[in-house]
Amino acid sequence: MTVERPFADGGEVRCMDADRLRDTLRDASVRRAAMRRHVERCRSCREAALAQDPTTLFRRLPKVELSADEVAEMRQRVKGVQRARRVGGAHRPAGSIRSAWAAAAGMVCVLGGLAAFQASTNPTAAPLNQTVAAGTTGDRPVLSALSAEDEAHLDRALASRALIEGDDVLSEQVVLMQVAGRASDLAWVANDRLDL
Amino acid sequence: MPVLAFSRSSPHRRVKELDDRDLLLQMAEGGERPNSTAEAALDELIVRKSEVLVNVAFRVLGDREEAKDVAQMAFVRAWDHRERYSPQWSPNTWLYRIATNLAIDHLRSRQSRERMHEPLRLQLRHRQESTSARMMSELGEKEVAAIFDELASELTEKQRAIFVLREVEGLASAEVAEIVGCQQSTVRNHLFNARKLLKQRLMERYPEYAPQGSAEEQLS
Numbered sequence: 001m002t003v004e005r006p007f008a009d010g011g012e013v014r015c016m017d018a019d020r021l022r023d024t025l026r027d028a029s030v031r032r033a034a035m036r037r038h039v040e041r042c043r044s045c046r047e048a049a050l051a052q053d054p055t056t057l058f059r060r061l062p063k064v065e066l067s068a069d070e071v072a073e074m075r076q077r078v079k080g081v082q083r084a085r086r087v088g089g090a091h092r093p094a095g096s097i098r099s100a101w102a103a104a105a106g107m108v109c110v111l112g113g114l115a116a117f118q119a120s121t122n123p124t125a126a127p128l129n130q131t132v133a134a135g136t137t138g139d140r141p142v143l144s145a146l147s148a149e150d151e152a153h154l155d156r157a158l159a160s161r162a163l164i165e166g167d168d169v170l171s172e173q174v175v176l177m178q179v180a181g182r183a184s185d186l187a188w189v190a191n192d193r194l195d196l
Numbered sequence: 197m198p199v200l201a202f203s204r205s206s207p208h209r210r211v212k213e214l215d216d217r218d219l220l221l222q223m224a225e226g227g228e229r230p231n232s233t234a235e236a237a238l239d240e241l242i243v244r245k246s247e248v249l250v251n252v253a254f255r256v257l258g259d260r261e262e263a264k265d266v267a268q269m270a271f272v273r274a275w276d277h278r279e280r281y282s283p284q285w286s287p288n289t290w291l292y293r294i295a296t297n298l299a300i301d302h303l304r305s306r307q308s309r310e311r312m313h314e315p316l317r318l319q320l321r322h323r324q325e326s327t328s329a330r331m332m333s334e335l336g337e338k339e340v341a342a343i344f345d346e347l348a349s350e351l352t353e354k355q356r357a358i359f360v361l362r363e364v365e366g367l368a369s370a371e372v373a374e375i376v377g378c379q380q381s382t383v384r385n386h387l388f389n390a391r392k393l394l395k396q397r398l399m400e401r402y403p404e405y406a407p408q409g410s411a412e413e414q415l416s
Contacts, residue, residue, distance in 0.1 A: 029368055036366055043333060050329040055394045058344045061364050062337035064254045064263065066247045074264070075242050078271045082235070 015045055211240040216287035219244075224278040238275055245271075248288070249295040255360040256299040256353075258345045266302055270295040286371070293375045296361065300353040328404060347397040355390040362387055 018038055025031035039045045040059070049056045066074075211219060211233070219237045226234025249270050254263035273294050274281075281290055335343075348356050354376065361372045362383070369387075373380045 032368075033366065046333045047329040050332045053391070053395070054332065054398050055359075055363065055391045057332050057335070057340060057398075058359075058394070059364055059366075060335075060337055060340050061255050061344055061360075062341050064247065064251050064260060066250060070264070071243060071246045074246050074268055074271070075239055077268050078238070078242060078275070079235075081268075081272050082275065083230075086230070 015042060017042065018045055211236045214240075216241075216244065217283055220274075220278070220281045220287050220290070221283060223275070224281055234278070238271065238278075241274070242271055245291055249291060252292060252360065252365060253295055253299045253302075255364050256296065256357050257303060258341070258348075262302060263299075266295060266298045269298050273298065285374075289371055289374050292361070292367075292371075293377070296357050296375050297377075300357050303353045303356070331404065343398070343402065347394050347401070350393060350397065351390050352386075355386045355393075358383055358386040359390040359394070363391075 018035065021031060021034050021038060025034055036059075039049050039056075046056075211222065214222060214237070219241055222237040223234050223241065226232050226237055246267060249267040250260075250263045253266040253270075254260055257263055257266065270291065274291060277294075348359070351359065358372055358376060361367050361375060362369065367375070369380045369383050373383045376383070
């Protein structure tokens with residue numbers, strides 16, 4: 001019975017197919033890859049390899065499969081980081097994804113503070129309402145025409161959010177803002193707004 | 197509602213025709229403006245390589261969400277350092293290097309070793325013709341992952357990364373050395389020590405899976 005080491009310092013296998021691979025494949029790296037694939041499929045070779053080196057067990061660590069949504073989310077998050085940096089105007093080290101949710105809560109608090117300030121200084125003005133809904137579903141309001149002042153207001157809010165969240169701009173956020181004292185509702189999808 | 201439109205002549209369409217190396221070169225040369233060819237190249241890179249990078253990070257970290265975080269950071273870092281990419285390097289090696297180093301850093305910075313836990317006592321599956329190697333070969337992936345997670349917590353971050361790259365990902369020693377930034381001899385040392393420790397702990401904590409006799413004895 002032929003004994004063959006499937007890789008330089010791996011286990012031993014003992015079957016005709018393994019012998020054939022060893023005899024026909026001269027390139028070491030190609031042979032190694034082929035033997036490895038064989039050991040995964042051949043029960044007797046796998047058991048022989050395990051008997052020789054139990055750590056070969058860990059070659060079967062599970063593989064992560066990403067859904068199309070997860071890949072899309074990855075793309076959005078990376079784009080969000082790039083955009084936040086452009087808004088912030090400086091290079092920032094990448095932050096934690098998980099801080100994004102805490103940052104969103106911070107954003108709501110800041111805007112809530114703005115609302116309270118506006119209400120206190122102009123009691124007749126409509127309160128500044130903010131609704132932040134993260135997610136990709138739901139109706140998105142139409143982008144309205146913006147006055148220069150509204151633009152400035154939104155830019156400040158956006159810059160504030162970028163500062164709060166660091167590099168992690170949440171994708172697909174819908175922020176509904178009713179500027180105090182104005183009739184128009186300003187509604188925009190965060191990512192689209194950043195593209196303007 | 198504003199809709200992002202893709203035209204036939206858009207950079208997004210062209211990047212799909214590029215191989216990985218040309219994609220990285222385009223990223224380096226394509227400019228910084230929004231929707232530039234560089235950004236299109238990065239976007240395509242993410243589509244192609246997300247799963248690969250998440251997997252290597254997952255096998256080092258043992259946590260899917262952390263692995264996704266690390267993969268995202270790897271793409272951002274690849275973007276930040278895109279001008280450093282040289283066409284003489286394998287694109288995968290370059291990306292693996294970024295992701296592995298981030299995963300190692302992440303592993304080091306874990307405040308509490310919450311993944312250090314008491315040995316998991318898995319229920320044995322008794323079979324009539326049971327040998328330890330056969331029992332091991334019958335283990336499901338989740339059980340293998342649980343055992344690895346427990347035992348590999350005693351490895352250094354570098355040992356764990358090198359073991360994952362060499363043994364799980366199946367990369368050659370030369371490539372592993374390039375990825376972790378050390379000599380091949382160092383890779384072999386780390387691998388030797390990692391295997392030794394894993395084997396020791398496997399024997400101690402899961403003796404039912406201990407190999408019975410040498411391969412030569414089994415052959416006779």
